[in-house]
Amino acid sequence: MQKRNLILSSLISAAALTGCGGDSSSSSDGGNSFSAYTDPGWSAGSDELVGLTYPEGAANGPLVALKRSDNGDGTFSHSLMLADAASKEFSDSGITLERDYYRDVLAVPVSVTIDGEAIDTLVVATCGYSEAGIADGNEPDPGNSSAQALAAQLPPYATIEFYVPGTDIADSVNIADDAALFSCYSLGGMTVADTADKGGSEYEVDFFVSGQGYEARSFVFEASVIFDYAAEEVTDVSATYDGMSFSITGAMAMDGDLIMSVNYEGDTRLFDIEADDFVLETAGNVFTSATDNGADILDLAHGGNDLFAVSADEGLAGGDFSGEQFVLLSGGDFEHCVDALAVNGSTLWCHDATDEGKLIEFTAPEVPQTPIVAAAARTVSDHSWTQIKAELEGAGAEVEVK
16 A cells, blocks of 8 residues: 555535436436436446445535446456546446455545645445355355364455545455454445544544355444554454344444344345344345245335335335335336445435446335324213113123123
């Protein structure tokens, strides 16, 4: 990592974008802009969107996308792409991603001063690994991630990688203590805290990462990384974890709690780690109505007042917390959502299944909640009781008044 003098500080608080109506068409304006966020280099059938995020806390920030491309020889390459709000055109960030697989991406805005020049940019985090995981369509192989494999460090540990686009700043850490991480499912809840106001030169990045560890077990880590921007290096990384008996496919923070989507016992479910319980359960696949297996939810987002989810199948699911189930939403372009979600306030974006390489932008719809019917206490008037008593006696019943 090239050494430079840096000053990083968190940018101003978020200014929520106003959602648009969900126009998924794309048209170039002199090659300078598109009507929808578009990757002009997308190759249908070869490319896959495996990560999408809006930098939390940014004011009119760029969208960040992670694209996987099939090289045609059994290998894959990955591109970390940025698209500003003016052009809506995704372009390669120039950052080299060297691992065989990557999954999910997070970003937070920072301001960087390099050689006296201030630029507004991002800290971007993603997860790289060497063997396909559950989120990539691979079934876990306990024999390939056993204690013996762990001791031999095979497969290699997954790495959490950090980049600052527009600079040479890059670093990576692996989570190998106690519960090694071999492949990733999801990142979520990334925040940054600067110590400059206390005279320090470090900032702390906190986030969640879920993935597959030894013996094919699923783990969720609360990871914390300390980055010294005067020395331009990661000085500390720590992670606490919870082992799960079910396969997690997505995780995020919502209202301070960590929630995880799981395909469990043939159902589509949402697990709240704080409550230690399933809070949503839908029989079968909520996106396809198939009853033989649950859905592998690839991304979760909390937009407006509601929770949303997408998978590899078309559709947008929402959380009906009153009815304790996922529901499939209808009535908008979001019916064609697949792969990934990004959110800024009440504005959401997803990949368009009907026009690959483009994003659907929409305002968060309202997720219908099952009405909660309260049983009202009712009293029977003397007149009503007299009438009921007479009808019963007329039918031959003996009625005793107490």
